Each structure stands twice: as C-alpha cells, then as structure tokens.
Amino acid sequence: AQTVTQSQPEMSVQEAETVTLSCTYDTSESNYYLFWYKQPPSRQMILVIRQEAYKQQNATENRFSVNFQKAAKSFSLKISDSQLGDTAMYFCAFMKHQGAQKLVFGQGTRLTINP
Amino acid sequence: NAGVTQTPKFQVLKTGQSMTLQCAQDMNHEYMSWYRQDPGMGLRLIHYSVGAGITDQGEVPNGYNVSRSTTEDFPLRLLSAAPSQTSVYFCASSHASGVSYNEQFFGPGTRLTVL
Numbered sequence: 266a267q268t269v270t271q272s273q274p275e276m277s278v279q280e281a282e283t284v285t286l287s288c289t290y291d292t293s294e295s296n297y298y299l300f301w302y303k304q305p306p307s308r309q310m311i312l313v314i315r316q317e318a319y320k321q322q323n324a325t326e327n328r329f330s331v332n333f334q335k336a337a338k339s340f341s342l343k344i345s346d347s348q349l350g351d352t353a354m355y356f357c358a359f360m361k362h363q364g365a366q367k368l369v370f371g372q373g374t375r376l377t378i379n380p
Numbered sequence: 381n382a383g384v385t386q387t388p389k390f391q392v393l394k395t396g397q398s399m400t401l402q403c404a405q406d407m408n409h410e411y412m413s414w415y416r417q418d419p420g421m422g423l424r425l426i427h428y429s430v431g432a433g434i435t436d437q438g439e440v441p442n443g444y445n446v447s448r449s450t451t452e453d454f455p456l457r458l459l460s461a462a463p464s465q466t467s468v469y470f471c472a473s474s475h476a477s478g479v480s481y482n483e484q485f486f487g488p489g490t491r492l493t494v495l
Contacts, residue, residue: 356423366428372420
C-alpha cells in the first residue's frame with residue numbers, strides 16, 4: 266500500500282517570501298502521479314500542480330514549482346512571492362499510473378501568509 | 381458548467397438514522413469518487429465508480445453504500461449513522477482517459493455531524 270507523509274503540520278511566512286512544503290511517500294510502483302492540492306478556508310479542493318513520475322523535469326505553474334526526487338521519494342512544493350491568498354491547507358497526494366484513479370493523501374500542512 | 385455539486389452542505393443526524401449525500405457532475409466524467417476528511421488525517425477514499433453501473437470499495441467503505449445508475453449522479457448512502465462518521469465528505473470526478481484524465485474536480489463538501 267502507498268503512504269504519503271507531510272511532516273510539517275503548520276508553517277507561517279511573511280508575504281512575498283518563498284516557502285517550501287515537504288512531502289515524502291512510499292511506494293513500490295515505478296510509475297505514478299503526484300499532486301499538490303490547496304484547500305482554502307472555503308473548503309474547496311483546488312489542484313495546484315501535478316507531476317508524472319516518469320518525467321525528469323520538475324513541474325511548474327506560475328509561482329508554484331516542485332522538487333521531485335524519485336530516488337528519495339520526495340516531492341516538495343515551493344511557493345515563490347507568497348501572497349495572502351495562498352493561505353490554506355496544502356495536501357500532497359499520490360496516484361498509481363495504472364488502474365483506478367485512487368488518490369492517497371498526506372495529512373496536510375496548514376500554511377499562513379502574514380501581511 | 382456547474383462542475384461538481386453536492387447537497388446538502390451541512391447535516392446533523394442522530395445515531396442510527398440513515399441518509400443520502402447527493403453528488404452530481406455535468407462534465408460527462410466517467411470516474412467519480414467519495415472521500416471523507418477528518419482532522420489530521422487528510423482525505424480518505426470511501427467508494428469510487430469508473431462508470432454507470434460499476435462501483436468499488438476504497439480505503440474506508442464500511443457503513444456506506446453507493447450506486448451509479450447514471451453518468452451524472454453518484455449518491456453516498458449512510459445506512460445507520462454512527463458518531464465515527466462525523467466528517468466532511470467530498471465528491472470528486474474526472475475523465476477516465478485523455479490529456480487531463482487524472483485531474484479530479486472536487487465538490488464543495490458536506491459537513492456531517494452524527495450525535
């Protein structure tokens with residue numbers, strides 16, 4: 266079975282700073298997908314970024330980028346030039362490449378951006 | 381497009397009562413699923429469906445039933461509510477194939493309290 270671990274329950278940074286959220290996972294699969302989801306106070310789950318394990322290049326989406334280390338089973342999220350609207354819970358998630366689209370989530374990191 | 385809709389947004393039940401959480405999507409997604417979110421545990425998969433008439437169990441299926449008679453709807457039934465089922469419930473949907481096939485769209489959630 267796959268497991269996803271987020272070791273930082275809470276983080277807090279000042280607006281405009283850069284922050285990195287950590288995620289590690291355990292799997293015996295060779296090909297899979299990794300995701301970061303954002304959950305603001307509205308409770309809506311929003312996909313931030315997606316990485317395919319067979320791609321060497323780290324995914325980027327505007328101010329959001331990942332550092333994917335396959336051998337270390339590490340998948341961190343970097344938020345550059347943080348904004349007040351980035352305040353949210355962030356969840357790391359794993360999905361096998363083949364078969365049903367079952368997401369396995371980490372425990373989440375509560376990120377607060379201070380003005 | 382309304383996306384993924386869930387009703388009700390909030391519900392309070394007494395132990396032993398039954399109820400159905402509704403989920404509908406208008407994106408013609410083949411894949412639909414139900415997750416529950418508990419504090420400190422992230423989201424966990426309850427049941428999922430890969431198409432009308434096809435359902436399967438996820439990680440935490442006990443106490444819940446599902447059926448999928450149409451592509452659009454995927455209701456979740458609590459047969460005899462227990463306090464351990466107090467949680468926030470999310471429905472999600474995605475395409476089964478194509479460029480964005482594993483991008484799951486989430487509904488706004490239902491907060492359920494069982495007394």
